[in-house]
Amino acid sequence: MARPDKAAAVAELKEEFQSSNGAVLTEYRGLTVAQVTELRRSLGQNARFRVVKNTLTKIAATEAGLDEQVLDLFEGPSAIAFVKGDVVEAAKGLRDFSKANTPLVIKGGVIDGKPMSPEEITKLADLESREVLLSKLAGALKGKQGQAAALFQALPSKAVRLAQALADKRAESEQS
Structure with a gap:
């Protein structure tokens, strides 16, 4: 025992x-x-x-x-x-x-x-400590979100500029 x-x-x-x-x-x-x-x-x-x-x-x-x-x-x-x-x-x-x-x-x-x-x-x-690694991961994810937001914002603005350029070109060709 x-x-x-x-x-x-x-x-x-x-x-x-x-x-x-x-x-x-x-x-x-x-x-x-x-x-x-x-x-x-x-x-x-x-x-x-x-x-x-x-x-x-x-x-x-x-x-x-x-x-x-x-x-x-x-x-x-x-x-x-x-x-x-x-x-x-x-x-x-x-x-x-x-x-x-x-x-x-x-x-x-x-x-x-x-x-x-x-x-x-x-x-x-x-x-590195867990907190440092997590903060680096959060920073990387935040950066990617910013890049994605800029990309999504760029597509419509490019489309608007393209449409405006086509309209200007058409107006120019009608005046000539």
Whole structure:
């Protein structure tokens, strides 16, 4: 029979895996408490950084239905950044922090149920934030609407100018 505190920890981790948009697994060996606190602050409001026990986390990940590739990453001291919201922002925070603090190593993770390698997470961090991408898309769509409106306005005005030119030509030929 499992101890109630361990069963509660597994249930909590399982809930974190299921309710998060992503989970990035890291190795934190060599980081001081102050550095871990700084990392938690740098991740912002969308991510929660937790130091976890591998055995309990493997059980929770299995119960949450995560891929076998992710379960293989639970070696050595592990910590997970559970992301709710913009995954790109959290990936940038982890990448930037790991550049400044070499003891933090990104092992991999799961984004929207898909296993991701450390390289893929770094590529994700290179993307612009969701808000920036959406605003660029909105700007592009607005520009296309303006072009379409100008095109639709040009057709009738060209037809009117053509009709006027024909009328002028006819009047000119009648006078001659």
